Amino acid sequence: MKRLIFLFIASAFIWYSVPCSLAQENEDTKEAPGYVDFENFDFFKDIEKKVEVSIKGSLLRFVSKAAEKEDPELSRLLENLKLIKVDVFPMDEISFDEVESVINRISKELESKNWERMVRVKEAKQRVEIYNQFIDDILSGLVVMAISDDEAVFVNIIGNIDPAQLGKLGDKFGIPKLGDMKY
């Protein structure tokens, strides 16, 4: 009977700790350098996203392991990342100006936190902004914001990012303009 009680308490403790480890991982991600909390902007709460991808921690290592044999370079790149977050909004219910003003506000905030702008494309129906953050000569954060005719894309990648592999990451995850980057 004592053994049964012990087993019950032990299993309850293990299952209780599962959400805690996830919560801890979420906290770690939010505190990591290079993280940008887009949800601080009302736009991200009010407008429904078309696509929302958030791959972090254990799941990134899981994907990295899965890619090990097929694509070792991509596997190594993913292994050193902490988060890949992609939010895509459809442009059929929001205006170009509305998204552009959000991009301007985020850009301002990033610049006030010493992020560096790498790319700016401003055309009639297109806008792209790419920012990066280096910490101790390591590329630790990347933000891509892009508007096209049919969608607006916001990307945040954090971790130890290999600049030489950015193009590959862009191709695999369909992140605009990353493939053209040269460091």
Place this chain on the structure above:
Amino acid sequence: MWSSGCTTNEFNDVQHAIEKQIQPAKTKTYLKLNLGPVLLFPVKTIINLIDTEDEASPYLDEIMKVQVGVYKIKKTNQPAELKIPDTVKKVLHESGWEVFVRVREKNEMVECYYKQKSEDIIGIYTIVLNDDDLIIAEVRGRLDRIIEKAIQEHGLPLKDIF
């Protein structure tokens, strides 16, 4: 059409939340399956016997639980909002599931969640809702090992994943 075992409260909560959201459209159970360790054991045994080339058996050994629900959507003349409500994310989050992909197209919505225990992925939960069907699927087990085995044997088409 076919059902086996009883689905868990969490599974039923997700189903009911979606059913409530899509009203006045209704759902009709097409397939409902819940195979826990007890029901999976005879399945594994039978497959071990017939699977002489060991194609499926190694994967099944790593699976602890499978729950699948396939429901046909029956629309009425009144318009219905076919949408996975945000309460689903809340219900699953409270049970330790973390969303990693959410796609909301006009005629189809997909949500994928994962559950981890320390560093291991121990569960994948997928919900698909379109004009015709609602599909809810949950697989629990040593998913890292299943993926590892699959890659060893068949490679991994990364382009299909991303």
